[in-house]
Amino acid sequence: MFDFNKIKIVKGEELEGYGSFVGIRRDRGGNLVFSLPKGFDNFEETYNNVKELFFRMYRTFKKFRYIYTNKLDNISDERPQSKDNLIINNDLSYRFVNKENNEEVILYSKIDAIDSIMDLCKELEIATLVREIGLTEDVDYSRIDYLIDKGIYQKNNAIFVEFSLDKRNVIKDIPSDLIEMYCYIYKELAVELKVDLDVAIADISASFSAKYLSYNQGLFNENSFISTVLTLKDVLNKIHNLTPYKNNHYWLIYEAIEKFLYGELEANIDNNEEGFWGINNFSQVWEDMCNYYMASKRENQNILYCDTLTPINKEGLIKKKFGGYWVYVNKDFYNPFYIEFNDKKRWMRPDMVLENREKFLVNSEIEKLYNESIRRHIKESSFSHIYEEVRFTLRDGYHSNTFFEFLDRLRSNLFRQHKIISRQSRFLPKNKYSFSIKNIEKDKLSLMLDKFFQKGMKSKDSNQADIYIIDWKYLPLNFFNKKSEKSMLDINKQLVYEFCLSSQETYQEKKIRSQFGLPFYTKSQDYPFFAAKETNISGIEIMYVDFYMIQEVYLDA
Template sequence: MWDFSQIDLKIGSDFVGIKADDNGGYAFYLPKGFDDFIAKYQNATGTDDSSKFNKVRDFFFLMYRTFRKFDRDNENNSRVTRKDAKNKKNQDQPTLSTGGITLEYQEESECILYSKLSMIERVLETYDDLAINSIEKKVRRSEEIDHSKIYKYLDRAIYLDNGAIYIDVMDLPRPMISYESTNIVNLYCFILNEIIQQLQEDVPDHVYGRSQDIQFLSQRFRDNYLTINHSLFDQDTFEETITFCKEALDNTDRNTHYKDADYWGLYEAIEIFLYGGLNPDLDDGDFWGIQGEQGFDYVWEDMCQTYFFKKNFDPIYNYDFDDICFADTDIPIDGHENSNRPGIEKNRVGNWNFKGSDDKLNKFGNEWLHQKLNSGGRHPKRGKILSWREVFCIEWDLNMRIFPNVQYQIIQYKISKLLRRYPQPDLIWLRSINTDYIRIIDFKNVSLKKYEDYRNKFLEETDQSYRIALEKQLGYELALQQTFPDIPIYNCFFIPFYFTNKLESDQKFLGTMEDRFNIRGIEIFKADFEVIQKVYLGIIEASDVLVGWENYYQPKIEATRHIHPSRKQTEIILLENQILKSDYVPLISFKNEKQIKNATNYIIKQVEIFFETIGENMPNLVESYFPYSESILADEFKKVNIEYFYDNLFYDLGEKQEDRDAKGKLKVKPKWCITFHINSTPIEVPQLKIPNSDLCRRYGTIDIVGTPILYYIYFTLPEILDVILKNK
């Protein structure tokens, strides 16, 4: 077992767990947000509770239990594809290292989990009542006669007159169960009892059910070899206890002459624990923990979702998570019975299933999410009551349009003319205290330091993960505002954080809001990792956790929030030196700058007339221009990655101070682009005529909850060529 005082503490980019260092020791890679933990305990020495050994030991066993639970929760989860020795039918490719479990969540998204350590698992798995109680051969007197051994009993025989002999009893071996344990059983139970205490009884049921017997046999070993203060996991006695255990194992092995399978099973489990480390030959892999670009993201998200669902659940009445409107999760909750998931998955949350939907590339064909079917909001065009999933829907509307100043009736609103994509936020929480409000929560496995580094730096352009997270979170907020214009909406990133020097009153406090800054109006909530973890493991009840953010929010935008200039182009360039988003949009090559200028001026003028005609105020036509080489067609709408919409349609939400009103609400910032493909804008509007032209201007939109966020305006190549020829 490791000496926890000698383990180096680090924070990695895509790994949480323990692996060997180059110098021959071990490094414990902690989750993001544990910078203060490392600063306080990396070089700590001492005998009080703040010492490095005890703190690292306690956190190691909590993480060990966390990974075990995460592994168990996903073993039968239809949402992920699992590749390991237990599920060989899915092993169409090998795992990345020996003994690892590959969990695939979606296209090109996987993590490698090593939830087992042989030094601990072998001790837990070896326990067996008959092995512990040991079937031994006991010698006893028997009335049965073994004729092959008569010659050994001639001195005890009764000689008859006819020369025959009579033997009434023999001493023969006979199997029986003995409850007098041997030294190796005592030593094994001592190690097992120490592990049970560290895992806080989070052990297999058959081990937990005999914990008193294990403790009794453990005490026998302690009485013979140790003092009452010795422990395998105590800073002061760790090394001495290990030494005594090794000596006891060695003596027992030398003095045991008959060694059967039960003996060797106990011996190997003890030996691996006392002498082992990370051993690929024992299926430990090259590390213990979780690895992958998004590896620990999944663990952190499940931990957080578990807290919120437990917080909003009554196991007695199977309370149906009334405050949770939407959640992209399917975690198991003990006591919850899901009528949509009979059998082995009945405890998983998630009341809505979609298979092979158009909203995402669904590799596994089976996705679940939790949502309220009735949001209370209506679609502004169809009048349909929206489910919570539909509240965030991005629609490409190909129906005929009505202009405010034109009598042009819709005969029938055709749903088939809608192309739809469904963004899925982590959690939407509706709360009523003094007044209703909605909170958008995104669980981010990101350190506070990263957000601090961005405060005075314009790095959104180079860090796609940081930028996309902002854009989609603001897109969710904008969608909610369109559906619920009168309800306050609060937006926050929920990040892991380790709090040092907590007071007794803070032990069950959820965390604190970062009041020094926010990002485009998105607040940063520093969630207490220890509290979230203990709720996840069932050590404390979610109902006992104090939230503390109910009175924090104010209906205003602080001056300290991040403000960046727009990263998009500020002028129309019809020939662009970049990879095209669309395979179908043509390029126009101009002979000189004059032709570019003439074409640009013409397009701007026609677009201005167009927006005046439909009654849409677009004050910054050039700034809101969307490069047509980044536009997509109907055939591509369903195929393009969902991040395309965030990165191209919501990139500038909340960038400037004036992008939010006095109540903190985002302002809609519609965009426009030109298109030369008739399939992009199949809507003909005869009443809208461009001066000096017979062209009927066509257009289409991409909407969010019925509000256009992108206008496709139809031009023709001959139209542009005519402008160039007339202005030679």
């Protein structure tokens, strides 16, 4: 297994010679090198940070591989998509064609040192087997009368019972210490990989720790990794030398432990010509992580279009095929992303198109908010019996910025309407808790409120757009500062997306904004998106996307 203190970290500008590879491989000197994702310039190279990122990336690659292979089973095409061109080599490598540039992408998501331990638990059903009937040296004295005939009578009239049949944490014909060691390693990995741990395995693991390790030792503890591994190797060697009979179960468990203790990447090299763990082009993983986050967390935005492998279960979204590719679209959305020539359409695929719900709340939401938060006091006006005076006040428990803003918008909307509907009325100076309308005709107020509910509540933030066209770019932070052929191509494609959408009559009056989302590592953000220093390039916003926050949601899916 890896000593995370001995892994060289490559990040930031150092990645220029590593392409889009993310993972671990050996350099020319034979040293392990961990190439971090782009945008990780601020990553602090501590033992715990490297360990945490490694296991998170390990889970991410497993998740991505699972989604990819299941996608092939679930989608039947008349002709294969480029995304579907997947070849599995010896259950170690997964090869497919990248949708952007038709380059081959190779994913190695297995590390034998880890997979040999985790897979064996399911293969042998360890949690069940440890409860099998075996030999135990503990005597159940409540059943002593059943053991007399098995005893050895001593000269002092004592009876020696050598063994009995009872429940024991051991697989039949396998040394208990080997099982305990396996369970200990499995438990340590399960904690780091966020895998649910069976109580029986946890108990056996604790038994091994009590026998052979000190209270502060751990496999993934910076200060005790080396000493713990040396102890495990010593115990494994003794078990092996003292075990006369070794059946198939013994060898399966022994070899899994041996691979873990002695292996790094060597176990893969025979079947892995590149000799690495990771993926040689991380862009597809990045896109799927971002798309899944937007689909699962952005409740205030309505997805109109999404090009992703990750299954999305969202009301109103359906799967449709355009130009041989499956994408998610809103059932009411007309897909305009094509260029037509000689009656033939060439389809394009942005990563995601969103409609901003925060910009406009429909009447049912507004009316509900009004009824819950606003108290209305009405009395007849002293001016005339056909007029009345109305006071709008926030109810107790609704004194917060959200409802202060709502009350202000209600006041502004009614004030604009009264110039047309009820010219005699006048508004008292507002405060954040209430406002009043004087001398409004009795039959006019309901009409004004109905118009407010029907029209909806427009956001005060005029900077917000109605529609966002987003492309997730797995690129370094300074990419668009350097004018290159690729950067110009990316910009032109995005502007064409915007042109196609704005050409549709439905969206001609909409405010459309194009954005690029670039990966950025931080743990200090409360919000996953924030503007880059150079926020606008050729009319396209450059947004930094919090890698850690996006990945967390992707892994919890």
